[in-house]
Amino acid sequence: MKVKNFLKDVTGASRVTKARLQAFENASAVPVARDPIREAVQERHPDMTEMVVTEIRPASPTSKTIRFSRTDGKKMPIFYAGQYVSIALPIGSPIENSAGSSGNGPDHVPNVTGRIVCRPYSISSAPYEARAEEEPFIEITVRNSGKDGFAAEYLCHGLKAGDHLLGSIGHGQFYYEPLRDSKKIVALAGGAGITPFASMAKEIAHGTMDAELTLLYGSVSADDIVLKEELEQIDCPRVKIVHVLSGDNPGWEGEKGFLNAELIRRYAPEDASFFICGPQAMYRFLREELKKLNIPARRIRYEVFGQARDVTALPGYPAEKKNDVYTLTVRRGIHEDQIPARACESLVTACERAGIILLTDCRSGECGFCRTKVISGEYYVSPENDGRRAADKDFNYIHACAAYPLSDMTIKIPIV
Amino acid sequence: MKFYKDHYDVIVIGGALAGLSSALMLAEKGLSVLVLERHNLPGGIATSFVRNGIEIEAALHEMMSIGSKDHRLKVGKFFDDMGVDIDWLKVPEAYHASLPGLEVTLHPGFETFAREVDQAVPGTYEKVMDVLKLCHTVFDSVNELSIHPMSKPQMLLKHEAFVKTAGYSTKEVLETFHLPQQALDLLSPYWIYVGSGFSELPFTIYAVLMADYVGYGSYIPHKFSHEMSLKMAERAEDMGVQIEYRQHVDKILVKNGRVTGVRTARGDEIHSDYVISSSYPNNVYTHMIEPLSEVPEKAIQMVNGRRLSLTAFSVIMILDQTAEELGIRDYSVFRGETMDTDQCFEELKGLGPYRYITCICHNLANPDATPAGTCSYSITTLPRVDGWKTVKAEDYDRVKHEAAKQLIDDMSSYLGFNLLDHILEIVIETPMTVARYTDAWNGCIYGYAHTMEDHIVARLQTAEEEKFIEGLEFAGAHQISGDGMGPAVTNGRKAAKNVLDAMIAQGRAQGR
Incomplete structure (x- = not known):
């Protein structure tokens, strides 16, 4: 190597040290406490928003739309049309299976006392309404047909204008992403699954979402159509709504039957993106129908479908265990509780029954918010909604909203 | 209900690579250690997430200082010594x-x-x-x-x-x-x-x-960065470390110039004579120390006298064909219109167009990275935070999408096919994303810039004088070794060593 200039210099270390000390000496001693990036995050994704119920109105004979504003009157957090709000329900008074169910489903939690349970609801209002200068709000539309669980019962009958609730706004992956999806959206909705599309339709009609929507909406009867009048009011050439009734409806002139390949072919434009939201049975049916149309995988998006109504119907669930009740040891820090846990209910439900808060967002096994460590014991996770990371599976982590005990178990959950 | 012990030898704020490295080393010395992590999993940005059943790497995640099984470098050796057994794949x-x-x-x-x-x-x-x-x-x-x-x-x-x-x-x-x-x-x-x-x-x-x-060469963990983070956390727990997730530390309690413990956002006051903070000194000295009157002027001058380094902007895609089918040949591509690094650096002050970019096709180092028939492709640039600080909430999506589109278009022309025709999943990470999940100051992933005024040699020389509160150490990209996942481990070990040295000096722990 040739002799380089720097090779004669042995004072570099002292020089850079002096430079450092000099820079600090010259620096201001006034604290800079503001962080614009973290402030932007706080504005966009506040952990919880304090909300007040400002209006409750019927959305069909069996469903209601509930409007929330912020208690401080400010704009709501930004969300994408199709996303959901996770609402914390401070259910304090006993609800004795008022929904009239067998009490065997995952949602039916009797004798809930003074605590918080979280439920996700797609936001049925449009993003622009949340950011309005005057009276910004969000709305959810909740069906309570008698088998939709105690949270739906509470929201439709227990809640009144002026009540305060906490909501975590803007979750979920079910939204139009312009870099991925076709501008031509075909929405396939079943029953209460209309809500994310109501939000999209209104946003498109308002001119703040650059897309075209063809909404194929399946209901059993005309009475079951949720948000019927609101949908009718949307007057925009970029939004087309087709009702499809599957039941026996004398006098119905519109489309009949199920949302099948033949019907979709008639209405869907070329190279459309398909967004699907409805009951799980509809997903199973549509997967086959969409195959017939050779739609590429990147053009099909399903919304998650929430906790299973009947765990025994899930693939591989050991049905012989469904009536078992196990002892669940729940560790929070160095504290331990022992509670009963039913094999037919998720570990989250077991905690909620016992008054142990285990916060959830999607309640579908997807988002991982309720990621939980299994210390010991056997459990079941449905392959249909296993949203876990590979390494998490190796080390016995579960998403507690989608995991069911199959023996006595010990788990560790975050302190709330 | 009592969730914590009355006292811990050391409390570590942040369960990412640096904090977990500290915890491992301290636990190995038999100390009682509590790690408080604000997210619900370890790793900070050394993590992964799942979209529609597909696991996706969150970070540009090549690890340096690992080395082969026969010739381990310092970080690889540390993992081996600590019993953290990672399935490394060579890039x-x-x-x-x-x-x-x-x-x-x-x-x-x-x-x-x-x-x-x-x-x-x-x-x-x-x-x-x-x-x-x-x-x-x-x-x-x-x-x-x-x-x-x-x-x-x-x-x-x-x-x-x-x-x-x-x-x-x-x-x-x-x-x-x-x-x-x-x-x-x-x-x-x-x-x-x-x-x-x-x-x-x-x-x-x-x-x-x-x-x-x-x-x-560099290495990546087989099951994404999360494998590394999780195995460190699991090993730490095996060694007796208490790790609590979703615990945001609000305050570091200080009395008469000495740390006495921390308080979480939940309100728990937890006592310890030593705290290792992964949170930036900027945040600690302007928000976290309680009371702030315990923060000397020199500490403020130090953070004000340093320049924050880079943050991240990444477009991460899952494509609907394999790398082979699409004709993607390289695991990593560095692409630029110039290799004048000073000019590249200037461009990073803005919000785009970004011309100096790094692309990774994960599958070419890890064939199992995505489901059969697909591949993962990410485009990353590492901007300075200056431009992003000016983005208003209502404009954020537009700015983010415009910047992403430019990167996608640029790489599409390089690759010879339109990436937009193949996107199964897409995630755009911005400085805001970093801040949201890690709480990093200004969403900065790289700590302080390596410059001639903030030189690693000078950092080593003046480290002792830059300790302003007794019992408080820092671990993270903002420390001596600077940014990167390998240096994060080194920084974490250094913080642990500082604590051990202080304990030995006070007769609280035994030397080697």
Whole structure:
């Protein structure tokens, strides 16, 4: 190597040290406490928003739309049309299976006392309404047909204008992403699954979402159509709504039957993106129908479908265990509780029954918010909604909203 | 209900690579350690997430300082020593450089690398080897000196090249080799991993970077960065460390210049005489210390006198065909219109267009990375936070999408097909995303910039004088070794060592 200039210099270390000390000496001693990036995050994704119920109105004979504003009157957090709000329900008074169910489903939690349970609801209002200068709000539309669980019962009958609730706004992956999806959206909705599309339709009609929507909406009867009048009011050439009734409806002139390949072919434009939201049975049916149309995988998006109504119907669930009740040891820090846990209910439900808060967002096994460590014991996770990371599976982590005990178990959950 | 013990020997704020490295080392010495992590999983940005059943790497995640099984480098050896058994996959190439007039794939190993540069720019083998040898000498010195400090005369005797290059920037040292511009360009792409243009970047840092990555190659964990983070956390728990997730530490409690514990956002006051903070000194000295009157002016001057380094902007895609079907050949591509690093650095102040970009096709190092028939492709640039600070909430989506679209279009023209026709999933990460999930100050992933005024050699020299509160140590990219996942581990170990040294001095712990 040739002799380089720097090779004669042995004072570099002292020089850079002096430079450092000099820079600090010259620096201001006034604290800079503001962080614009973290402030932007706080504005966009506040952990919880304090909300007040400002209006409750019927959305069909069996469903209601509930409007929330912020208690401080400010704009709501930004969300994408199709996303959901996770609402914390401070259910304090006993609800004795008022929904009239067998009490065997995952949602039916009797004798809930003074605590918080979280439920996700797609936001049925449009993003622009949340950011309005005057009276910004969000709305959810909740069906309570008698088998939709105690949270739906509470929201439709227990809640009144002026009540305060906490909501975590803007979750979920079910939204139009312009870099991925076709501008031509075909929405396939079943029953209460209309809500994310109501939000999209209104946003498109308002001119703040650059897309075209063809909404194929399946209901059993005309009475079951949720948000019927609101949908009718949307007057925009970029939004087309087709009702499809599957039941026996004398006098119905519109489309009949199920949302099948033949019907979709008639209405869907070329190279459309398909967004699907409805009951799980509809997903199973549509997967086959969409195959017939050779739609590429990147053009099909399903919304998650929430906790299973009947765990025994899930693939591989050991049905012989469904009536078992196990002892669940729940560790929070160095504290331990022992509670009963039913094999037919998720570990989250077991905690909620016992008054142990285990916060959830999607309640579908997807988002991982309720990621939980299994210390010991056997459990079941449905392959249909296993949203876990590979390494998490190796080390016995579960998403507690989608995991069911199959023996006595010990788990560790975050302190709330 | 009591969730915590009455007292811990050490509380670690943040369960990412640095904090977990501290915890592992302290637990190994038999100390009681509590790690409080605000997210619901370990790792910080060394993590992954799942979209529609597909696991996706969150970070540009090549690890340096791992080495092969037979020749472990310091970070790889630390994992081995701690019993953290990671399934490492070797990254097949150093990088493909796509620069004006140059399309060259370079592989690790000094001779291989120099030969490949020579093929592209004939007649440069000897000079390139000289550069790499100098880098390696400095690298060896840094590794030794970071463990065994010595006097200046001793240093000059044993670590001459290190001492004599310490006062010079990368630009100044490289210029003395009189390499043709194109050869110099091929030696430059990694600059982005340390985030300063060559006229500012201490040669010491460049040397360590080149020796480590080019000499020994890089590695990724088989099951994404989350494998590494989770295995560290699991091992720490096995060793008795208490890790609590979703616990945001609000305050570090200080009395008479000495740490007494922390308070969480939930309101728990937890006592300890030692706290290791992964939160930036900026945040600690302006928000977290309680009372703030315990923060001396010099601490504020120190954070104000340093420049935050880079943050991240990434477009991560799952594509609907395999890399082979799409004709993607390289694991990593560094692409730029110029290799003038100072000019590249200037461009990073803004919100785009970003012309200096790094792309990774994960499947080419890890064939199992995505489901059959698909592949993962990410495009990353590492902007300065300046531009992003000005983005209003209502404009954020538009800005984010415009920047992403530009990167996608640029790489589509390079790849020869339109990426937009193949996107199964897409995630765009911005400085806001980083801040949301890690709470990093200004969403900055790289700590403080490596510059001639904030030189690693000076950082080592003045470290003792920059301790303003007794019992408080820091671990993270904002510490001496700076940014990167490998250095994060080194920074975490250093913080633990500082705590142990202090304990030994006070007779609280036993020496080796």
